[in-house]
Amino acid sequence: MDADLKPLRAQIDALDRQLLDLLNQRAKLAQQIGEHKQRLDMPVFRPEREREVIAKVQQANTGPLHGTGIAAIWREIMSACRALEARQQIAFLGPEGTYSEQAARQFFGSSCAFLPCADLDEVFRSQLSGASAYAVVAIENSTEGAVARTLDLLLAHPVLISGEISLAIHHNLLRKRPGTDGIRAVLAHPQALAQCRQWLDAHLPAIERRAVASNAEGARLAAQDETLAAIAGEQAASQYLLHIAAARIQDEAQNRTRFVVLGTQTPQPTGHDRTSLILSVPNRAGAVFEMLKPLAEHGVSMSRFESRPARSGAWEYFYYIDLEGHQDDPPVRQALDELRRACAFFKNLGSYPIWQE
Numbered sequence: 001m002d003a004d005l006k007p008l009r010a011q012i013d014a015l016d017r018q019l020l021d022l023l024n025q026r027a028k029l030a031q032q033i034g035e036h037k038q039r040l041d042m043p044v045f046r047p048e049r050e051r052e053v054i055a056k057v058q059q060a061n062t063g064p065l066h067g068t069g070i071a072a073i074w075r076e077i078m079s080a081c082r083a084l085e086a087r088q089q090i091a092f093l094g095p096e097g098t099y100s101e102q103a104a105r106q107f108f109g110s111s112c113a114f115l116p117c118a119d120l121d122e123v124f125r126s127q128l129s130g131a132s133a134y135a136v137v138a139i140e141n142s143t144e145g146a147v148a149r150t151l152d153l154l155l156a157h158p159v160l161i162s163g164e165i166s167l168a169i170h171h172n173l174l175r176k177r178p179g180t181d182g183i184r185a186v187l188a189h190p191q192a193l194a195q196c197r198q199w200l201d202a203h204l205p206a207i208e209r210r211a212v213a214s215n216a217e218g219a220r221l222a223a224q225d226e227t228l229a230a231i232a233g234e235q236a237a238s239q240y241l242l243h244i245a246a247a248r249i250q251d252e253a254q255n256r257t258r259f260v261v262l263g264t265q266t267p268q269p270t271g272h273d274r275t276s277l278i279l280s281v282p283n284r285a286g287a288v289f290e291m292l293k294p295l296a297e298h299g300v301s302m303s304r305f306e307s308r309p310a311r312s313g314a315w316e317y318f319y320y321i322d323l324e325g326h327q328d329d330p331p332v333r334q335a336l337d338e339l340r341r342a343c344a345f346f347k348n349l350g351s352y353p354i355w356q357e
């Protein structure tokens with residue numbers, strides 16, 4: 001009975017008052033830091049500091065709250081504190097309800113302005129023009145590999161990566177009514193169609209698969225026509241009031257997508273960092289082996305190696321390489337110096353904290 005809960009709820013209410021006082025004390029300190037940053041023209045958002053704050057509270061945590069819950073709570077606290085310093089805009093691939101939006105909200109917390117953009121080019125433009133302080137773009141998926149357009153835009157534009165976030169991606173079949181009867185076409189981003197290929201082959205083998213600009217765009221269209229189904233996340237289901245006709249239809253249960261955060265700053269080292277590079281070498285025997293030698297010699301681990309055609313017609317490639325460590329860590333710095341000298345093309349996209357759940 002609720003009456004029995006009354007004393008416990010009274011204790012919770014009293015604690016909430018204390019938490020509120022403490023949170024506002026914390027917010028006042030963040031405001032003072034904000035004033036200091038404004039005087040010295042320093043960046044408001046400091047991902048390396050936020051990572052440190054979360055690591056410290058997780059270490060101090062004795063439960064029963066879980067570490068992931070602690071991280072989620074503190075991300076929102078810091079987002080609200082940051083908004084007192086400056087309310088920043090974050091660009092992502094829209095429309096509302098995309099996984100990119102989910103990644104952006106999880107990374108920055110909800111106390112920001114979020115700008116859905118029509119395509120990836122527009123996302124980059126919004127950040128490059130300064131209209132948005134940051135942009136969040138998908139870079140690779142654990143089932144389907146690289147997002148080619150993102151790689152090409154990282155090469156073409158003077159951008160820096162200030163952070164990353166990796167999300168578990170669960171796809172669902174969404175439509176206006178339950179069940180799969182009467183579906184004439186399944187709409188999704190080509191990556192999502194590819195990630196659900198086996199499920200679609202088994203359950204909707206004769207149904208058209210139609211590529212659209214984003215999964216949320218597919219959901220928006222499915223909300224207008226019950227012969228259309230979309231593949232998208234739960235967020236899109238609630239955004240467009242759709243039924244989940246089938247849940248978790250991705251072929252790989254562990255399907256994940258990694259996103260990078262485009263910004264104008266390189267965060268300071270945290271001890272758990274990644275550095276992203278784009279390199280190219282002439283098309284001759286042993287050139288790629290030579291290119292990788294400085295990494296081996298300085299004991300720098302490579303966590304990713306991806307290639308894209310250089311479009312020269314000469315079978316030349318750009319190599320997208322992620323290293324473990326920060327460019328200010330001596331072994332990484334030495335390896336980068338050697339790579340810069342040896343490669344025909346060298347672009348450092350920056351160092352940033354490795355995402356921690």
Ligand SMILES: C=C(O[C@@H]1C=C(C(=O)O)C=C[C@H]1O)C(=O)O
Nearest residue numbers: 030033044045046049050078081
């Ligand atoms: C308060 C600061 O500004 C922002 C807010 C933070 C916080 O609320 O703890 C941490 C880092 C910054 O993104 C700071 O730089 O310390």
